[in-house]
Amino acid sequence: MKKRFYNIAIVGLGNIGSYLFNFLNKNKINISNKNINNFKIIYVSAKNKNKKRKINIKKNQWVKNFKTIIKDKKVDIIVELIGGSEGAAKSLVFGALKSKKHVVTANKALISKYGDQLSKIAEKNKVNLEFEAAVCGGVPIIRSIKEGLIANKINRIYGIFNGTSNYVLSSMDQNKTSFNTTINKAIKLGYAESNPSSDINGEDVASKVKILSCLSFNSFINKNIHVEGIKDIDEEDISNANKLGYKIKLMGFSEILDNKIFQRVHPTLVDKSSYIAGVNGVLNAVIVDGKPVGKNIIQGEGAGPSATTSALVSDISSIMRGNIKFPFAISNTRRKKYSSGKITDLFFSSYIRLNVKDRYGVLADITKIFSNNKVSIKRVLQSPQKNKKNSSIVIITHRSKDNYIQKTLKTLVKKSYIIKRPKLLRIEND
Amino acid sequence: MKKRFYNIAIVGLGNIGSYLFNFLNKNKINISNKNINNFKIIYVSAKNKNKKRKINIKKNQWVKNFKTIIKDKKVDIIVELIGGSEGAAKSLVFGALKSKKHVVTANKALISKYGDQLSKIAEKNKVNLEFEAAVCGGVPIIRSIKEGLIANKINRIYGIFNGTSNYVLSSMDQNKTSFNTTINKAIKLGYAESNPSSDINGEDVASKVKILSCLSFNSFINKNIHVEGIKDIDEEDISNANKLGYKIKLMGFSEILDNKIFQRVHPTLVDKSSYIAGVNGVLNAVIVDGKPVGKNIIQGEGAGPSATTSALVSDISSIMRGNIKFPFAISNTRRKKYSSGKITDLFFSSYIRLNVKDRYGVLADITKIFSNNKVSIKRVLQSPQKNKKNSSIVIITHRSKDNYIQKTLKTLVKKSYIIKRPKLLRIEND
Numbered sequence: 107m108k109k110r111f112y113n114i115a116i117v118g119l120g121n122i123g124s125y126l127f128n129f130l131n132k133n134k135i136n137i138s139n140k141n142i143n144n145f146k147i148i149y150v151s152a153k154n155k156n157k158k159r160k161i162n163i164k165k166n167q168w169v170k171n172f173k174t175i176i177k178d179k180k181v182d183i184i185v186e187l188i189g190g191s192e193g194a195a196k197s198l199v200f201g202a203l204k205s206k207k208h209v210v211t212a213n214k215a216l217i218s219k220y221g222d223q224l225s226k227i228a229e230k231n232k233v234n235l236e237f238e239a240a241v242c243g244g245v246p247i248i249r250s251i252k253e254g255l256i257a258n259k260i261n262r263i264y265g266i267f268n269g270t271s272n273y274v275l276s277s278m279d280q281n282k283t284s285f286n287t288t289i290n291k292a293i294k295l296g297y298a299e300s301n302p303s304s305d306i307n308g309e310d311v312a313s314k315v316k317i318l319s320c321l322s323f324n325s326f327i328n329k330n331i332h333v334e335g336i337k338d339i340d341e342e343d344i345s346n347a348n349k350l351g352y353k354i355k356l357m358g359f360s361e362i363l364d365n366k367i368f369q370r371v372h373p374t375l376v377d378k379s380s381y382i383a384g385v386n387g388v389l390n391a392v393i394v395d396g397k398p399v400g401k402n403i404i405q406g407e408g409a410g411p412s413a414t415t416s417a418l419v420s421d422i423s424s425i426m427r428g429n430i431k432f433p434f435a436i437s438n439t440r441r442k443k444y445s446s447g448k449i450t451d452l453f454f455s456s457y458i459r460l461n462v463k464d465r466y467g468v469l470a471d472i473t474k475i476f477s478n479n480k481v482s483i484k485r486v487l488q489s490p491q492k493n494k495k496n497s498s499i500v501i502i503t504h505r506s507k508d509n510y511i512q513k514t515l516k517t518l519v520k521k522s523y524i525i526k527r528p529k530l531l532r533i534e535n536d
Numbered sequence: 537m538k539k540r541f542y543n544i545a546i547v548g549l550g551n552i553g554s555y556l557f558n559f560l561n562k563n564k565i566n567i568s569n570k571n572i573n574n575f576k577i578i579y580v581s582a583k584n585k586n587k588k589r590k591i592n593i594k595k596n597q598w599v600k601n602f603k604t605i606i607k608d609k610k611v612d613i614i615v616e617l618i619g620g621s622e623g624a625a626k627s628l629v630f631g632a633l634k635s636k637k638h639v640v641t642a643n644k645a646l647i648s649k650y651g652d653q654l655s656k657i658a659e660k661n662k663v664n665l666e667f668e669a670a671v672c673g674g675v676p677i678i679r680s681i682k683e684g685l686i687a688n689k690i691n692r693i694y695g696i697f698n699g700t701s702n703y704v705l706s707s708m709d710q711n712k713t714s715f716n717t718t719i720n721k722a723i724k725l726g727y728a729e730s731n732p733s734s735d736i737n738g739e740d741v742a743s744k745v746k747i748l749s750c751l752s753f754n755s756f757i758n759k760n761i762h763v764e765g766i767k768d769i770d771e772e773d774i775s776n777a778n779k780l781g782y783k784i785k786l787m788g789f790s791e792i793l794d795n796k797i798f799q800r801v802h803p804t805l806v807d808k809s810s811y812i813a814g815v816n817g818v819l820n821a822v823i824v825d826g827k828p829v830g831k832n833i834i835q836g837e838g839a840g841p842s843a844t845t846s847a848l849v850s851d852i853s854s855i856m857r858g859n860i861k862f863p864f865a866i867s868n869t870r871r872k873k874y875s876s877g878k879i880t881d882l883f884f885s886s887y888i889r890l891n892v893k894d895r896y897g898v899l900a901d902i903t904k905i906f907s908n909n910k911v912s913i914k915r916v917l918q919s920p921q922k923n924k925k926n927s928s929i930v931i932i933t934h935r936s937k938d939n940y941i942q943k944t945l946k947t948l949v950k951k952s953y954i955i956k957r958p959k960l961l962r963i964e965n966d
Contacts, residue, residue, distance in 0.1 A: 125828075129687070129828065133687070137686075137687070139866055139867065139870055140686055140862075140865060140866055141686075142861075238684070244828075244829040244830060244832065245832070246680055246683075246684025246685055246832070249679075249680070249683050249684035250676055250679070250680060250684060253676070253679050253683060253684075253850060253853070253854065253859075254668070254676020254679035254680060254683075254684075254850050255676055255846065255850065256567075256570055256571075256849065256850050256853045257559070257563070257567070257845065257846045257848075257849030257850055257853070258846055379814075381811075381814060384809075384811060384814065396846075397842070398555075398559065398674075398841075398842035398843065398845050398846050399674040399836060399837065399842065399843055399846035400674060400836065400837045400842065400843060401836065401837075402674065402675065402676070402834070402835065402836040403833065403834070403835040403836065404832070404833070404834050404835075405832065405833040405834075405835075406829060406830065406831065406832040406833065407829065407830045407831075411828075412827070412828035412829065412830065413828065413829055413830060415687065415828050416685065416687045416688055416826075416828050416829035418687075419686065419687030420683060420684050420685065420686050420687055423683070423686045423687070424683065427859060427860060428858070429683075429857060429859050429860075430857060430859075431572075432570075435570060436569055436570055437569065440569055
């Protein structure tokens, strides 16, 4: 077969860019053999040339301004590792696709925001836009949806999509430590960035959910998503969950119900003996429910330079083989637009935690409010708090419309015996 | 883009062939859209035309003799669903590749036996030979190794590769039933074939291990494999395993150690709290350990018409996109030949079950034999058997060379106080 040469430029040389640079150089022959064609890193670029890096850049490889790379006719593939949905990353990826370069990116913020526009340019210019590394690092979920599971009509995709928050929750559970202690330890160990807010507040998972929705349902990006993070989870919730037979996980969900798309991210109680309860530490897990295949699980390391490089190289390889051109698995002319469903219309069994004053008749009043709102109670766990005249009441409801649960909480919050804002955690019964 | 038309012939119309036929017809537009090109089932063939099938074959689709299909210039892709490593299936697949037809097959027996020869013909004739459906049905493991995990140097691949045996073992555990009762129930429920021998004796798993080795290590088929089935596992083993904190699973393993390939299939004790212990029923799970990705798990339904069709359609789609031509991920000219390692050179913590006469000094003699053979004992579980003058002794050893364990058993078996052949089950410590 006739061999082609692919010239690659890497823009962004942090931990991931540097790892990828070394990996491609070290494994050049093997990667070329598997993909029939050859490649070469001809340019690299980054903000700061003088930053210390463990890579050996040749003099003629360094390019000061990435705009030069976009215009260079020799370049076939641009790997964007700058990050962020705006600024340099946005200008690089839009510019590259418009100049008919293939693009590989790990940028979930950019793809979940501008993916529709970008994929239209890629399709028009017959170049690839690949982003396996943007969703769950080393877990080859995008390639699996686009190829291994191509036959399937997916109706639900969900799982643990963020390693940092999963590390924090499993560590709080295993070591009985507070949220703040645990997050500081995670930062120290390198499992969380120094500013971990997008991992903790659910935004990172939300970006991944939006991308996975498009791939799973052949739809356009839908920006409506219910997002809750984990910063309000405390030791008492973890301990209550254990007593009741659950673990708490930050999960993302996307599903089609009645022709509407429901996207949500929130801390979720899962049965202790379930598969997902055992996915601990920085691991990610994606569960795909489709026809005819049934339920498929893919699990692996969700982040870090090595796992991300595995994904980036699979994208580069796919381009080198001339494989699939559609960034979202199907032509933009055939992608669908679903209307958005609201979480308030879904049904959950829920965990509700109330802090109340220890007064006569309180539990009777609470249960009456639940009943008035058509929410039926399955279990109650009441524990008096030491040295205080307060009680903690945990209620597990039967499956009820989320709307009714929220109405119940709105009524409760006005009551004088309620000390703190009630806490709601949804239970996954799958 | 210019569209191509792929003409497909399906040979073999059992449950799977019939399901595939209907699925392709029903999802024609969607599959064509995803793969840019179109397709049509132009021929079908099977042994018995008059068998009752739930499919609507047009008059000009039926071909009496599949040899006609091989010779027909209109045919692009032949799907072989006859089964078996010899006879019609062999002659069809060899013939098809020689006539420059792409082949899709679910035939693990054929591929694990003749895969090297077949892949040489396919490569020479520049056609695809695809067999995702031959290994773990709906689990897209082959496509994942060839594409999503393409960057990785895999050093170990293992897991649960047979749904029938996994159903039997998990059912024996959950329902406390005997092997025979359980296998009969499995046949009745359709989870086992009426002659389940290749599922039970480990042969089916062995075929899959051989195929996965080639893909993982870029090697030729290695026929040396240690194979043990599950027919000797009884209720007492299951109960002992539970007491000691384990579950019993039939597992396949392939790994490269000291530049040698070690392939083995045997019932394995796994920690109760491990991931693999929770994979129950007819599910399959494949664990890939590679660099740089770390450990990846893929789990799904391992058999049945729907899961298998998911795999067959992914193969057909890959051909329609003109994707990868190498059946074993890399050109035959670059595949490696490893020498074979022996299980006796590996180290395991082991479970040994002895049935002994209740005599003075027996345990002392047994422990001395272990010690003489350099096998150190970790735990002993001795239980007298009701109404008998016998005891059951279960010994868990520390990690020892398998060879030493086997020598220990050979010495023991000669002793007059040993009633039954000692039983050995290896423990997975991963």
